[in-house]
Amino acid sequence: MMNLDELKINLKTFLDEDELKFNEPMKNHTSFKVGGPCDIMVIPKSKDNLIKSLELIKKYNVPYFIMGKGSNLIVKDGGFRGVILKLTGLDYILVRENKIIAGGGASLSNTAREALLNSLKGMEFASGIPGTVGGAVAMNAGAYGGEIKDIIEWAECVDENLNLIKLTREELNLSYRHSRVQDENLVVVEACFNLEKGNYDEIRGCMEELNRRRLEKQPLNYPSAGSTFKRPPGYFAGKLIEDAGLKGYRFGGAMVSEKHAGFVINYDNATAKDVLEVIKHVQKTVYEKFGVTLETEVKIIGED
Numbered sequence: 001m002m003n004l005d006e007l008k009i010n011l012k013t014f015l016d017e018d019e020l021k022f023n024e025p026m027k028n029h030t031s032f033k034v035g036g037p038c039d040i041m042v043i044p045k046s047k048d049n050l051i052k053s054l055e056l057i058k059k060y061n062v063p064y065f066i067m068g069k070g071s072n073l074i075v076k077d078g079g080f081r082g083v084i085l086k087l088t089g090l091d092y093i094l095v096r097e098n099k100i101i102a103g104g105g106a107s108l109s110n111t112a113r114e115a116l117l118n119s120l121k122g123m124e125f126a127s128g129i130p131g132t133v134g135g136a137v138a139m140n141a142g143a144y145g146g147e148i149k150d151i152i153e154w155a156e157c158v159d160e161n162l163n164l165i166k167l168t169r170e171e172l173n174l175s176y177r178h179s180r181v182q183d184e185n186l187v188v189v190e191a192c193f194n195l196e197k198g199n200y201d202e203i204r205g206c207m208e209e210l211n212r213r214r215l216e217k218q219p220l221n222y223p224s225a226g227s228t229f230k231r232p233p234g235y236f237a238g239k240l241i242e243d244a245g246l247k248g249y250r251f252g253g254a255m256v257s258e259k260h261a262g263f264v265i266n267y268d269n270a271t272a273k274d275v276l277e278v279i280k281h282v283q284k285t286v287y288e289k290f291g292v293t294l295e296t297e298v299k300i301i302g303e304d
């Protein structure tokens with residue numbers, strides 16, 4: 001039987017005040033700035049506290065969801081019944097010769113910056129992706145011809161039985177915006193990236209150039225979750241949406257970006273419902289016009 005009240009009492013016995021929130025509005029934790037409250041949010045500052053929290057969550061049979069920075073996430077307006085485990089407290093970044101070991105909740109762009117500061121090459125593609133290391137491994141995040149799969153050596157994860165397991169690059173089954181982490185509901189607590197010694201100025205130049213391109217092409221001045229849809233085999237989602245005449249399509253406060261049709265944006269206090277209506281309309285129209293199914297890249301959780 002699910003027992004939220006007992007879970008809350010037990011979590012309070014070992015978590016610090018800033019590791020535990022109740023009825024927390026998820027719009028404060030998603031880059032889309034949408035989403036109703038979750039019953040409980042745990043932001044553990046150590047692996048121990050993460051595992052102890054998971055033990056209790058399982059004991060009291062409460063649903064849970066793992067998140068990083070919420071940069072690929074829509075939480076519906078009714079919020080999430082259960083526990084959101086937000087990993088951003090595990091945010092250390094260590095450099096060991098040509099390797100970087102980072103906590104699952106470390107910012108990916110800070111990790112890329114650490115690579116730059118140590119003249120390590122390979123993370124340039126990641127410097128403008130606004131998520132965490134764990135979220136990037138789960139999603140096999142990528143951009144401008146690079147992806148996590150190219151640089152990861154291993155990830156330490158907590159499995160469904162609460163064992164800590166270390167998975168190699170091969171064992172992580174990384175493919176386009178997909179990994180074993182998603183299939184098996186693993187929690188990424190740490191990852192190791194294998195980089196190469198490079199030239200500081202060249203790495204910096206490359207990062208600046210990629211971020212300049214992002215700024216030029218993407219509507220970064222509005223809340224969004226980046227590309228809303230996955231790239232369908234043989235097509236580009238943005239091009240299909242543009243060709244379907246959907247640039248600027250609006251519902252409530254959500255809109256298909258005029259600047260980049262692959263982005264749905266929150267242009268004026270959108271609710272999650274507004275965003276989801278735009279997504280549905282885009283999927284329906286693109287299917288009717290071109291017979292192509294657009295799958296969301298963005299994860300959608302919670303209740304209406």
Ligand SMILES: Cc1cc2nc3c(=O)[nH]c(=O)nc-3n(C[C@H](O)[C@H](O)[C@H](O)COP(=O)(O)OP(=O)(O)OC[C@H]3O[C@@H](n4cnc5c(N)ncnc54)[C@H](O)[C@@H]3O)c2cc1C
Pocket residue numbers: 031065066067068069070071072073087104105128129130131132133134135136137138139140141142143181186187188189220224225226227299
């Ligand atoms: C402006 C903008 C630009 C973007 N550009 C890109 C881009 O170029 N390329 C790209 O790939 N993505 C891009 N994204 C999407 C997003 O940043 C990535 O998908 C990122 O990897 C998500 O990380 P997160 O920590 O925010 O994950 P969240 O959004 O919090 O979660 C996403 C998924 O990952 C899972 N997850 C998160 N953390 C963990 C963990 N520690 N262990 C297990 N599972 C976990 C969640 O359960 C969920 O399924 C962009 C987003 C924005 C807003």
